[in-house]
Amino acid sequence: MAKNGFSVQFKGDVYYIFDVCGSKFVELKMKNNGFYLKLDVVCEHVYRAKDNVSPLWHRRMGHFNRRTLKHMQSNDFVIYLPMLNISDDKCDSCQVGKSHRLPFSLDGVKRANMKLELIHYDLCGPMKTSSMNGNKHFVLFIDDLTRMCWVYFLKSKLNVLLTFKEFKIFAENQSDCKLKVLRIDNGGEYVSNEFNDFCRDSEILHQLTAPRAPQQNRVC
Known part of the structure; x- marks a missing residue:
């Protein structure tokens, strides 16, 4: 053998x-x-x-x-x-x-009624292979109402707050709406004092979900 x-x-x-x-x-x-x-x-x-x-x-x-x-x-x-x-x-x-998970129940789920009323946000990385520009992370923003997605590529997790500030200015200018709620998981890059201070100063409700629990986001 x-x-x-x-x-x-x-x-x-x-x-x-x-x-x-x-x-x-x-x-x-x-x-x-x-x-x-x-x-x-x-x-x-x-x-x-x-x-x-x-x-x-x-x-x-x-x-x-x-x-x-x-x-x-x-x-x-x-x-x-x-x-x-x-x-x-x-x-x-x-x-x-080919294995899959059953769809999440949508009973009692409240959806946003306005653009930027609720933004889902998550960070992925680091990847084993970097991009041509040397990026190993990317962040994804999803508008709960329109399901519009924005993707930003990052070289380091340290740029998370700066990227969010850029997204906030861009999205609000383009939609003429104000970002109200940011829903993200409980990752360390999202719960820093600097991140929380910016959300408080901008009057953004900072919602946290349990890690690896997409059921709480209700966004598939």
């Missing part, structure tokens, strides 16, 4: 075999006699998986579904594509990527 790129793992009374892509394709439990399985059974699983390279090409082609791979193979769309034994094995990455 090691020579063919496979790996094994023992965990409790379960025995796992992973293929060359690192995906689990065999999971067997320990027998009553204390043994996991016979060598011939291991070889049967390993060599069957060795001949089936469809999981590998599934990843190479950007996680195409099995039906698309079969269509590509039958029509010779890809040069040097081997004959694939298309199986129904599930891809762990695809399963995780």
Whole structure:
């Protein structure tokens, strides 16, 4: 198995075999006699998986579904594509990527009636790769009424307050409305004394939500 790129793992009374892509394709439990399985059974699983390279090409082609791979193979769309034994094995990455959360209930939710009456605001970053201008963060402003979005790119979290001041002046001038409520999570960059002082001086209600709780924002 090691020579063919496979790996094994023992965990409790379960025995796992992973293929060359690192995906689990065999999971067997320990027998009553204390043994996991016979060598011939291991070889049967390993060599069957060795001949089936469809999981590998599934990843190479950007996680195409099995039906698309079969269509590509039958029509010779890809040069040097081997004959694939298309199986129904599930891809762990695809399963995780297709998982979703149920929509948040909107019962009793109060929406803004005017522009800039309520602004949702959040910061994302730092990113592993910076932009061409050296930015690794970005801030997003969303108007609760119109769902208008503004995006500002930042090199550091230290520029959060300055960016908010720029946004406030720009949005108020363009809309002829006054920013009234700013709703953000409880991140440290939003609760500094300087940030709170600016909101108080500008008569902006500073609302904080629990971290990693988008249900409180009601903005999907």
